[in-house]
Amino acid sequence: MSAAYALSLHPDKFAVTIFEQSADTGGMATSIPIDGAAYGAEYINDGVQGASPVFYNTYAMFDKLGFSASPVGMQVSFGRDKDTEFWSNVFPSRVIDKFGPDIKKFGRVLKFIKTFEPLFAVISVQAMLKMFRFSKASPIALIRQLEDFGETIVYPLVALFFGTGNQTPFISSAILERVFMDPNMRLYSPDSFLASIPDMRAFPRLSELYGSWSKEVTSRGNVDIRTSRQVTRILRGRPVEGSSSKATVSVQVFSQSTAGLGTDQKPKEPFGPEERDEFDELIMACDADSALKILGKQASWMERKVLGNVKYLWDISVTHNDVEYMEKYYRLRYSPDLKSSRTDDDAKKGYELAEKEFSPLYFIRSYPSDKKKIEMSFDLTNYQAQFKGEHPRGPLARTSPAETGEDGSPPQPPSSSPPLEKHVFQTIFLDRDGSEELWSRDDVDTDKVIYEKWWKQQSHRWQHYAGTVPWMMMINGKHHTRYAGAWSVLNMHEIAVVSGFAAAYQLGADYPFSEDENCKRLFRLYLGLSHGSRMRAEDRKGFFA
Template identity: 50%
Template sequence: MAAGYAFSLSPEKFDVKIVDKAQNVGGSATSYQLPNNQNGHPDFGAEYINDGVQGASPVFHNTLTMFEKVLGFRASDVGMQISFGKGQETFWSNVFPSQLVDEFKDDIKKFGKVLPTIKTFEPFFALIPVDRMLKMFRFSPSFGERMVFPLVALFMGTGNQTKHVSSAIIERLFLDPNMRLFEFSEESLLASVPHMKAFPELGRVYGLWRTRLEAAGNVRFALSCGVASLERGTKKAKQLGGNILATYEGHESEGPEVFDDVIFACDADSALKILNNGSGPSWKERKILGNVLYKWDITVTHHDYDYMKKHYEMNYNSDLNAKRDDEESKKAFKFAEENWKPLYLIKMYEEDPSQIEMSFDLTHYQGQFEGMPAVGKDADITLKDAPPIQRQTGEEGKKLAKDEDPKVMDQPDSAIADENKQSPPKENHVYQTIYLDYEQRQRWTKEEVAKDKIILEKWWKQQSHRWQHYGGTVPWMWTINGQNHTSYAGAWSLVNMHEVGMVSGFSAAYNLGAKYPFKDNDDCAQLFRLYLLLGYMSRMRSEDRKGFFS
């Protein structure tokens, strides 16, 4: 969608077709209509959830600028409270110091000294997995299992591959201005409750995005349509007047079609499958794309508060407090007593604490439960102006992995925030529990979730950030991007973040001659320049840069 937007700015130069096997645009940025408070369902306090992508760091400048400045939607502010472990022996949080934090006080101080060392020698540590790094610097094993691994898993340990995540990633979560999520504290590891952004209703965001692209006149969509195969540079393609010959499968019955160039804005596995079905990948593509490891996870969206209480610390408990009487700690304890609203929760499996299950409290995370309109408070558009959206609904959502069946929902006629709205009781909160890595499903406690309290189950194919990714894929993407009239876009090409997905799309389009839409915004352009250098071994065109080295 980012690449499509860049192309749409030059309709006289580009004729673009966006093909997606799904029925909706936006990839994992999807919305789902909650069941109403009938037929035994409680009053959840909102009509919908964003069920895939939840939000972003405030430093995701390209994403937020696209949403807010271009499309007119506003993200809401939220404090990222986290709850790791359960009970005195394993619990800790960024909201108040726990007994576990005091137990590892020496390791925490050492960790603060190690982070700058990793930054200084980042190319080396990019190839060192987190578990190996912890052994190198002689951290206690329990510190890694109880504090470091769950912290990495929070954002980067998809597929329960946390031990194998590159050490450079955790350094960047603390020190990189484009990825930073946490502030280090030598007293408690995490210094504060980070300020995050919760997205407005993503079905509407991407629905309007699609409408804008189609209105430009040079971008068309083929949804519910898969690409079966691609032939590149073959005699047949050239006879038909192009470099790329695409054959489709799915609801669209049209025949093969030729193009000058192709951007694979999908996962690496799918790109390889499509190429294998056609004229075949190059040996470099086979090596680089084949090195990306994917794992299957399932999210269960539910309202089973009993399950959550059993496995997570859902309520503030002073018994978990560190044995401290300094003023700062007292303030933290008081704050937690009055404002405990964890939205990220992680449980470690006792047989292997490096393996985790994670949950969200979507009621605490997403602004609509507190009266935020679907377009965001003070948005530039009203719900009246936004197009109807497609959300997964009812029983169909439970069989989403097999058969998507979205419904078009009616629109409210205003975008006025109800600032006096009260959050529903915790028994009526909407929770989402993620069970990681299907191959290790014997550890899952999924069957403990009450069947009558499940709202939605959904499978996800998730990339792993293991160290091999930063040895065999990321540094070599420039060698295949632009070759054979082919480019690759997606967060998998660097780090699994919405912002990277956006910038990768802008970069792919830019490499084909499109405009970068935010070239005058230094905050946006910083990551774009870095990605262009890493992914294409290129820099911005002379008319777009402010200096020789920009």
């Protein structure tokens, strides 16, 4: 969608067709309706919740479309047992006391990783923790005391931020330094590991946003969006099938209908007559393995190596209202017996805040039999702003007369959060093929399940940063083909948006936010990393900048 937006700004140069298998655009950025009377809101964003304030390209696009994200304090609750598992960034706990020396060492190690970043790009988090001799649990299960810094602190938090799930031990340790030491995010704290309640942004209603995005890119007449249409195969540099002419066509796209299926259903095979379209250039903004399947024998040796190195896992998200399940496995409420032994002023402030406003958005727990594997949950009522009365387009959206009060003022958010029994939760059970036997999915009351959806998720193994990321520039632009998607670097909405801009830019479109240095910083880095290219002379100051 970002590639289409950039190309749409040049109606005299580009004629663009988007093939989208689902009935709507947006990919994983979807919304579903819920019972407003029962839960206090008419919808939830079920796939993408929000992001860091530094997703500048994402928010710039939101602004272009008349949407904005809502600020929210990121409170997190890890584990349940107060002596061995539970910790939070709201107030210090006993577990944080136990790992105090490891937490301080972690800060020093991050600086070391920064110095030798190329080396640590191919060293996994698990290997890095062993290398620097962080606290490790006893291997004897019968006398095991939970003293593993990685399993208790590092893996759950990294899985939370990067969506790496049960592959967290195997991701590149260089990513940790990039994020934890980023001056804009300021996540690391030497006292509590995670900085106290970082600022986050909750996204507006994504179905409306991507609907508006679709209207915007088609408004200039040079973009055609074909939803419910699946590409089945592609021919590059081949004669037209069935034609006697030997003249080759740059790109032939064959597609079939998927109409009639729900947005959460994936057909085994598309149906209906196959249609053929001809193009000069191709952007494959889909999963890496989907790209290989579509290309088939047309994929080059390099494409097979680079794209084939991306690993995907299947997760299921269960959206529910089962507070009993949540209380069984997580800490939803503050209790004084969870406190650390610390009595300094900062700790007291944390206890006071928790007593008044403990309302976590994120919950993570490790499975008792394999603590490297986790389960994640969200309290969507605490996270998403519509439950507080926010406009679906976000806090900066203009309200219509029907949405204003008698005095013409915008509607006011409710004065207090609904009781926990009315909250909407989402629990994500990760890695079906590697962890399903550990899942507690059967413990969720089926009468309280609102919605279930399967998701295909990228794995961020260290091999990804050795065998895919640095080699993208070797396949981008070859055979009239460019690739876009968060999988090309890191599974984040911001990377997805920037990747689309970069593909369009390489085709000759303008970068739409070239005057915004915050936006341009990541775009420049991505362009160099995935396309091996600088910005054009008119878009930069000096040789590199």
